[in-house]
Amino acid sequence: MKRVPVHILAAGLAGLIGLSSIPALADDLVVGAAISLTGGLAYADVPAQKGMQLAIDEINAAGGIGGKYKIELKLKDSRSDPAQTSVAAQELIDDGAAVLVTPCDADPSIGAGQMAQAAGVAAFSTCASSPSLPLAVGDHMFTNFPGxxxxxxxxxxxxxxxxxxxxxxxxxxxxxxxxxxxxxxxxxxxxxxxxxxxxxxxxxxxxxxxxxxxxxxxxxxxxxxxxxxxxxxxxxxxxxxxxxxxxxxxxxxxxxxxxxxxxxxxxxxxxxxxxAGFAAPGNPLDAFNKKYKAATGSDPDTIYIAIGYDLVKVLEAAVLKADSVDRDKVWAAVRELENVQGATSTITYKGTDGVPLRQVxxxxxxxxxxxxxxxxxxxxxxxxxxxx
Amino acid sequence: MAEMEILIQQCVNALSLGGTYALLALGLAVVFSVLGMINFAHGEILTIAGYTVFFAIVGNVPPILIVPLALLVAMATAALMERIAFRPLRGANGTTLLITSFAVSGILQMLFQNLISTRPRPVPISASLTGAFNVGPFHIGVIQSLSIFATFAMVGLLTLFLKRTMLGIAIRAAAVDFPTTRLMGLRANRVILAAFAISGLLAGVSGLLWIAQRGSVDPLMGFLPVLKAFIAAILGGIGNLTGAVIGGFFLGAIEIGLQAVLPESVQPFRDAIALSLVVLVLLYRPQGLFGAAHSVRP
The missing domain is CATH 3.40.50.2300 (Response regulator)
Structure with a gap:
């Protein structure tokens, strides 16, 4: 039997792997999340990710943002390590992320945010509350929590x-x-x-x-x-x-x-x-909590879940406003957002330096x-x- | 409060914090004295004791059984660690054992995060434990006095065990000269297993006191106690059980003392100053306060 050269096998294998991961369609909003699924920040990032996922499932099930743009979440565990967060952020940006999500703390978010800043990608920390974070990075860095x-x-x-x-x-x-x-x-x-x-x-x-x-x-x-x-x-x-x-x-x-x-x-x-918010009967946070319970079977045990949901609602509003998933247009649209209704509060980025106006x-x-x-x-x- | 009263109150505080550190350091020292290794996964035994309490409360286990159950689980955990992770490496050099203990600690933390939760789990402690009583002008917390009491009780029991029982004497002998002890016909496995079980019991007791203070159990909570225990054990003279206890009280006194006397502007450097003091002690006594190599004098 004639032996098949190794490099042909390798090429074939690479082709198979390439086929198996379905490339994002041009009309998908690619969200790259370099967040901490393990380690010291997992207590906040894991719940935030659950909230993000709920919002993404909900939007995609309804046909995508405005019926047009589905959301594709690419997730990389940054292991609560600032260096690892930057590596993951760079990989996600190279992989076509139009928006980057960074961990719930300023330290790893600064490094990852700088990558996003250089690439012109809007970056959001899941729930860091330090108001100096956008100042330390630049106009592409946003926070998502009341400062x-x-x-x-x-x-x-x-x-x-x-x-x-x-x-x-x-x-x-x-x-x-x-x-x-x-x-x-x-x-x-x-x-x-x-x-x-x-x-x-x-x-x-x-x-x-x-x-x-x-x-x-x-x-x-x-x-x-x-x-x-x-x-x-x-x-x-x-x-x-x-x-x-x-x-x-x-x-x-x-x-x-x-x-x-x-x-x-x-x-x-x-x-x-x-x-960040209070669930009173009939208000948006109460509605969110019920939705979360219906989807997962358990009550949310932290506000960070709703905060993750808010983050995706902000992205949805930005894409609707830009009517595009182009990263520059999405970023520009975020800076003009006003009164986006999230689960916890209304959220405004217009006129801010990246720290949203929110209720407390x-x-x-x-x-x-x-x-x-x-x-x-x-x-x-x-x-x-x-x-x- | 008058100056004198504040001073006495701070002394009680130091005694209580030092007691917790002493129990932790003792747990490390028991294993070190026999095997010559620092078990950095000691902290995870505290965490497991904490999770046992959490699940016992959720599962409606009668309150009277919760403490014995947590201590049993802690001992079993330590024994399992020995059986699964350290026994296969018996005779390997110290570095290998040290790295292995780090690996055990890391693996357990990942398991807690992935199988239980990344979020802290609340452990409601009955109000009778969170209160305080007055002795003259002094407020003495119930948990504070419990930790002082537990320290002395455990040290006393351990001393009795090491001096009066066959297994205890074997552990002391192994600490001095393991090969000779084996030549005397004592089984190494039993001695080492017993040392781990004792260290698990000590970790269980300090774990319960630790949990009672913090009111929750967290997947990563084991790191800090083991660090403090390590410092206390080094300070006291590693491998020396008396030294570990004294080292624990000494560390507690340094920390409380600095908190009490340092002005606000210097407070952020408190840990740095405390550790510098430890280094200073070690400069003059590199073997620690009570360290003479291979000695067990509880």
């Missing part, structure tokens, strides 16, 4: 309106919410409040006895405590704070919008936090359930400028 500065403008104003005058801030240099309490401080002081103490903690240390002892000895005593801490630090902190008999109200951020907070029992009673919900923990305190978009004049 830290926007969230804390709402919570600081609420603190002042509630009559609190002396705040204690607990922050950490090594969490995703580094600057958050600082933004709170800026607004709180601008509105006449005073910061009577602040402390740092190391992420994951789980011991706040030293800080709690300090809070107890503050003079004047703090009548409100604000922190950017989230799991596992926040539950440890609030337990030790309440165990020490300190009853001052506590304000947190979207980081504690998690089932753990609601399972803490008495110690978490009355905690107020800012987040303040939620209070009442008997293990969520209760809406207020939902509003803050006065833009009060919102502090992003700090790098």
């Amino acid at each position: 830290d500065n926007v969230q804390t403008t709402v919570s600081a104003k609420y603190a002042i309106d509630s009559g609190y005058k002396n705040a204690y801030l607990l922050m950490s240099p090594d969490t995703s919410y580094t600057m958050l309490p600082n933004y709170f401080k800026t607004v709180f002081e601008k509105l006449g409040g005073k910061v009577v103490g602040e402390d740092n903690y190391s992420m994951g240390q789980q011991d706040f006895s030293a800080q709690v002892t300090k809070i107890k000895s503050l003079s004047p005593a703090a009548d409100v405590i604000m922190t950017g801490a989230y799991e596992p630090d926040f539950p440890a902190f609030i337990k030790q704070l309440r165990a020490a008999g300190i009853t001052a109200p506590v304000i947190g951020s979207d980081g504690i919008d998690s089932p753990t907070t609601f399972a803490l029992g008495d110690v978490a009673e009355g905690v107020v936090f800012s987040t 919900a303040l939620v209070k923990v009442v008997k293990g359930n969520r209760e809406l305190v207020l939902q509003e978009a803050p006065d833009p004049a009060l919102v502090p400028a992003p700090k790098l």
Whole structure:
């Protein structure tokens, strides 16, 4: 038997592989997602991806965006590693992505965003809330979550309106919410409040006895405590704070919008936090939650799922506006978007530097359930400028 | 609060944090003393104990059984690690064992993320554990006192076990000279398995205390405790059980002390300063506070 040369076999094999992956049609919107399915950011990116997938399935089942453009999602696990995120981003851009999705944190998003910026591709972080991210990258970088500065403008104003005058801030240099309490401080002081103490903690240390002892000895005593801490630090902190008999109200951020907070029992009673949305009967987030439950059989356990859905709704609106899936046209259309109805809020990019105008919900923990305190978009004049 | 009261309160804080670190370090040291390896997958035993509590609560297991169940699972996990990952490599050099333990840790973390959830799972702890009681002007948290109590209880039990039981004496002998111990007719597998089971029990106890503080279990939560345990064990003199306990308390005291005295502007450097202090100690005592090679004096 005559032997078939290896290179012919290889060519045949390559041809077969080529055939098996059906190339995207010219009219498909190719979304490249370099997000973290494993590692330290998976807690946020995996839910966001579920929300994106729900929106994509829904749109494609209805015949695509405007009945014309189907969405093709290309997913690469960036393993919560900034270097790996950049590699994945470059591969996706080379592979024809018209839009890039980056992880829920500024650090990996900056590297990947710069790739997108150079290639003229619009990039969206799934749920990073640092308002300085677009500044660090350029006009092709967008965030998708209420910025830290926007969230804390709402919570600081609420603190002042509630009559609190002396705040204690607990922050950490090594969490995703580094600057958050600082933004709170800026607004709180601008509105006449005073910061009577602040402390740092190391992420994951789980011991706040030293800080709690300090809070107890503050003079004047703090009548409100604000922190950017989230799991596992926040539950440890609030337990030790309440165990020490300190009853001052506590304000947190979207980081504690998690089932753990609601399972803490008495110690978490009355905690107020800012987040992206609130499900009231009949509103869009409520409708989304029901849709998600129907599709997956379980209730959404985090707001990041709805946030992922929002991201795709923004892309849908941009493609509709551009009537094209060309990356330049899509990008230009994103910058002109106004009042896109997402699951959590209406979303506007027009006139912003890439951080969307969104509403912020303040939620209070009442008997293990969520209760809406207020939902509003803050006065833009009060919102502090992003700090790098 | 008066200065003196704050000082005493911070001392209680240091004792409680140090106790948790001591338990963690002891778990690492037991295995190290016998096998000469640091098991970096020790943290994942804490995680598994946590998931056991989570699933036990979901599955309506009677509360009284949850703690023993979690400890049993932790011991079984450690024993399985030994059987599956480390026994086939018996006699390999230390680096191989070290890398293997990293691999076990990484594989378990991926399994938790893919099979359970990437999100933290809430572990509701009964309110009686989150409270505090007053002794004079001092607030002492229930979990705080539990961790101090658990540390002393575990150290006491371990000492009894190592001094009074055949298996315990065998472990001590193996720590001094394993080949000779085997020549005496003791089965290596039993001794090593026992060391792992003890380290699993210690990990289970510290895991429960850790979970009680944080209120949730997370696939990646094992890393930090094992890091602290490693530092404490090195500080105390690696392989020395007394040293591990003292190292744990020492590390707890440094961390609480710095948190209490450092001004706000220097606070972000607290961990760097704490670790510098550790390095300083090691410069003067490279073998650690209690380190003499191959000694087990609990």
